[in-house]
Amino acid sequence: YAWDANEEYLFKAMMAFAMRKYSRKSTTQISNVLLCNVTDRVSFWFVVTDSSRNVTTVPGSEVEAAIRLNRHRINNAFLLSDKTLQFLKITSTLSPPVEPSTPAWLIVFGVVLCLIVAGIIFLVVTGIRQHKKKYKESTERENLEEKGEVTVTVENGIPCEALDLKAGHVNGVFAADDERFTSL
Amino acid sequence: LAVPPEIPKEDGRPKWDNKFQYILSCIGFAVGLGNVWRFPYLCQIHGGGAFLIPYFIALLFEGIPLLHLELALGQCLRKGSIGAWNTISPYLGGVGAGSWMVSVLVSLYYNTVLTWVMWYFINSFQEPLPWSFCPLNENRTGLNKECYESTAVNYFWYRKTLNITPDVTESGTLQWWLILCLATCWAIVYLCTIRGIETTGKAIYVTAIFPYLVLTVFLIQGLTLPGATDGLAYLFTPNLSTLKNPHVWLDAATQIFFSLSLGFGGLIAFSSYNPPKNDCEKDAVTVAIVNSMTSIYASIPVFSVLGFKATTGYWDCLDRNIISIINEFDLPEESIVRQNYTAWISFLNSSYPEKIAGLKLKSCDLQEFLDQSVSGTGLAFIVFTQAIILMPGSQAWAILFFIMLFSLGLSSMFGNIEGVFTPLLELKIISKSIPKELLSGIICLICFLIALCFTLGSGSYWIDIFDRYAGSLPLLVIAFFEVIGVVYVYKIKRFSKDVKQMTGRKPNLYWQFTWRFISPLLLLIVFVAFVTLQIQKSPSYAAWNPKYEGFPIKEEKVYPPWVLAICVLLAVLPCVFVPLVALFQLTKQMCRSKEPSRVPPEVFSCQGTIS
Numbered sequence: 001y002a003w004d005a006n007e008e009y010l011f012k013a014m015m016a017f018a019m020r021k022y023s024r025k026s027t028t029q030i031s032n033v034l035l036c037n038v039t040d041r042v043s044f045w046f047v048v049t050d051s052s053r054n055v056t057t058v059p060g061s062e063v064e065a066a067i068r069l070n071r072h073r074i075n076n077a078f079l080l081s082d083k084t085l086q087f088l089k090i091t092s093t094l095s096p097p098v099e100p101s102t103p104a105w106l107i108v109f110g111v112v113l114c115l116i117v118a119g120i121i122f123l124v125v126t127g128i129r130q131h132k133k134k135y136k137e138s139t140e141r142e143n144l145e146e147k148g149e150v151t152v153t154v155e156n157g158i159p160c161e162a163l164d165l166k167a168g169h170v171n172g173v174f175a176a177d178d179e180r181f182t183s184l
Numbered sequence: 185l186a187v188p189p190e191i192p193k194e195d196g197r198p199k200w201d202n203k204f205q206y207i208l209s210c211i212g213f214a215v216g217l218g219n220v221w222r223f224p225y226l227c228q229i230h231g232g233g234a235f236l237i238p239y240f241i242a243l244l245f246e247g248i249p250l251l252h253l254e255l256a257l258g259q260c261l262r263k264g265s266i267g268a269w270n271t272i273s274p275y276l277g278g279v280g281a282g283s284w285m286v287s288v289l290v291s292l293y294y295n296t297v298l299t300w301v302m303w304y305f306i307n308s309f310q311e312p313l314p315w316s317f318c319p320l321n322e323n324r325t326g327l328n329k330e331c332y333e334s335t336a337v338n339y340f341w342y343r344k345t346l347n348i349t350p351d352v353t354e355s356g357t358l359q360w361w362l363i364l365c366l367a368t369c370w371a372i373v374y375l376c377t378i379r380g381i382e383t384t385g386k387a388i389y390v391t392a393i394f395p396y397l398v399l400t401v402f403l404i405q406g407l408t409l410p411g412a413t414d415g416l417a418y419l420f421t422p423n424l425s426t427l428k429n430p431h432v433w434l435d436a437a438t439q440i441f442f443s444l445s446l447g448f449g450g451l452i453a454f455s456s457y458n459p460p461k462n463d464c465e466k467d468a469v470t471v472a473i474v475n476s477m478t479s480i481y482a483s484i485p486v487f488s489v490l491g492f493k494a495t496t497g498y499w500d501c502l503d504r505n506i507i508s509i510i511n512e513f514d515l516p517e518e519s520i521v522r523q524n525y526t527a528w529i530s531f532l533n534s535s536y537p538e539k540i541a542g543l544k545l546k547s548c549d550l551q552e553f554l555d556q557s558v559s560g561t562g563l564a565f566i567v568f569t570q571a572i573i574l575m576p577g578s579q580a581w582a583i584l585f586f587i588m589l590f591s592l593g594l595s596s597m598f599g600n601i602e603g604v605f606t607p608l609l610e611l612k613i614i615s616k617s618i619p620k621e622l623l624s625g626i627i628c629l630i631c632f633l634i635a636l637c638f639t640l641g642s643g644s645y646w647i648d649i650f651d652r653y654a655g656s657l658p659l660l661v662i663a664f665f666e667v668i669g670v671v672y673v674y675k676i677k678r679f680s681k682d683v684k685q686m687t688g689r690k691p692n693l694y695w696q697f698t699w700r701f702i703s704p705l706l707l708l709i710v711f712v713a714f715v716t717l718q719i720q721k722s723p724s725y726a727a728w729n730p731k732y733e734g735f736p737i738k739e740e741k742v743y744p745p746w747v748l749a750i751c752v753l754l755a756v757l758p759c760v761f762v763p764l765v766a767l768f769q770l771t772k773q774m775c776r777s778k779e780p781s782r783v784p785p786e787v788f789s790c791q792g793t794i795s
Contacts, residue, residue: 105303
């Protein structure tokens with residue numbers, strides 16, 4: 001928006017509002033705020049006079065304090081921010097960034113850790129079960145071998161699937177024995 | 185039952201599910217963090233596109249031959265590094281032991297780097313990103329002093345993540361957040377390596393392929409950023425005069441060598457799970473070329489983003505100058521913009537030189553911003569994170585970036601852990617009744633406990649030490665002895681016959697030439713040059729010291745003598761296994777030769793043992 005006399009009027013009104021809120025007297029009027037040296041760049045000097053005390057200016061520290069108290073409202077009136085509406089010699093008190101009560105990273109960390117622990121437990125349990133199954137199968141195989149019923153061709157205790165498929169005679173009972181499992 | 189003579193004796197050894205898994209594991213092992221944060225840096229400082237010339241020459245004469253050697257060795261002997269070298273010759277058993285030691289040392293600190301990546305990853309879910317703003321100081325009047333003097337990203341890295349001490353001798357305290365992340369990382373490694381290659385083979389599908397997807401996404405995003413073309417032009421413009429500098433050739437040779445992860449024993453372990461009739465020659469060439477292509481492919485998004493960051497920094501510099509000029513001369517807003525800045529500056533300088541001088545304007549030079557080159561953790565955790573803040577949708581980019589880094593590092597960790605795990609399984613020390621899950625759990629637990637010392641305040645200094653001394657020099661020595669051992673002790677003719685047996689064709693003249701002469705010679709030259717350079721530079725490190733006058737510039741400090749002793753120990757320990765084991769075997773042989781009943785040693789070859 002362009003800076004014109006209406007915006008200047010609004011500025012005077014905001015300054016009067018700030019002074020009223022700060023000093024809690026309702027005597028400051030818009031006519032008490034004087035602007036001078038307005039430049040094209042929209043920068044100017046202003047003073048606030050005190051009509052109750054014979055047209056003297058209010059001390060700068062009071063004006064500064066009033067502005068600091070109501071900075072947020074002044075900024076919003078002009079749709080500007082601390083950076084775009086600068087009062088020389090008034091540094092803003094910075095508001096701390098919003099921090100949630102639980103740091104966000106702890107939540108994510110908890111989720112990740114739970115997933116990993118679940119995975120480990122799953123793998124360990126399946127490993128134990130496979131180990132038991134293999135142990136059971138190997139005892140079964142020994143029993144069958146004693147009875148002479150086994151028809152699987154075994155070379156050094158390893159089923160023929162691990163060897164050349166065309167040469168051996170494959171028994172379906174042991175086809176399930178996945179040779180990927182490492183011997184323990 | 186009679187066994188047909190061609191079928192080898194089955195040993196119940198685990199196998200890869202398919203060839204693709206094996207190739208992917210090798211590629212994942214070779215492609216690691218260095219491809220993303222070391223290669224682009226080297227390209228940048230060594231004359232851009234011109235660096236590719238020494239790089240490819242080193243690949244051809246050093247990288248591919250050594251890779252083929254290791255893969256063929258593992259496939260033929262079907263044992264991990266310690267067992268393999270013991271089989272080649274008992275005197276060379278030290279080479280295997282040295283590889284094993286290096287794998288252990290590197291696993292320790294490599295996972296701590298992944299811890300940092302994980303920490304950044306879980307912090308990326310916060311809005312706004314925690315490294316984008318400075319926290320306030322105690323009385324809330326301004327920003328935290330350390331953060332204000334450096335930058336928010338520096339502060340988050342050095343203080344919030346590492347909580348770094350100003351000196352390597354000050355250990356500081358254990359950082360509990362890093363311990364949590366370290367435990368998580370080792371839990372992930374355990375989860376993936378719990379049953380050896382059965383589980384890593386499944387995990388590698390994700391961890392090896394995912395980084396390529398993310399790199400492609402970053403490539404597309406990076407090319408759309410403003411200033412990306414400047415960065416890319418800067419990277420790839422060749423400056424052939426740098427080739428006269430021998431440092432460039434040395435850097436190319438070392439980069440190829442370390443990038444392919446040679447000498448760790450991990451590649452030998454991977455290929456030992458292969459069926460014997462596998463074309464290892466093609467595998468070696470494939471893995472090496474994919475690794476180099478990945479490096480080049482990764483440097484494109486990295487440099488787009490760096491160009492974007494430089495351009496943004498340049499624009500910020502210009503904007504700050506413009507604001508001070510406008511304030512000083514009370515000119516209307518938007519009268520000076522970036523495009524007519526130089527015109528205005530020259531005009532104002534001629535009309536009001538004192539006023540301009542009084543403003544103390546910083547000179548803004550895009551080239552200067554582009555010249556800031558960083559490698560290693562600085563690239564990922566400081567420069568890249570800063571660039572990510574500037575991108576729209578920065579949270580998503582941060583999450584993607586850190587998952588990518590994590591996958592890259594994790595797939596390399598698999599290779600490291602296999603290099604530790606496989607030889608241990610074959611040593612007769614470990615009883616056969618111990619399940620694999622328990623053994624891998626014990627390894628991960630011990631490594632986690634030792635790696636706790638990297639979570640101290642001085643941890644990152646120690647990681648630099650490990651990286652510089654344990655992860656560099658011993659590998660060169662081990663690789664040199666590998667080549668010499670195979671070519672001159674095992675004899676190249678025998679090895680060629682073994683390779684012919686596996687691949688179906690005799691290794692051609694290129695392999696013969698490089699294995700016999702070129703690679704050992706190159707390794708020797710690189711080793712000597714490397715050692716000379718290390719000795720010439722006094723071992724110093726850059727410390728982050730907020731109380732230093734030049735802060736935020738890092739303070740150059742010298743290592744105290746006890747730290748130097750540790751550095752030397754780290755570099756020498758793996759190498760010393762080679763002569764020690766040779767000496768031990770020699771004395772054993774001499775004692776045994778005095779006994780009358782001496783069994784002639786078995787002659788080993790890939791066809792099987794022939795006594």
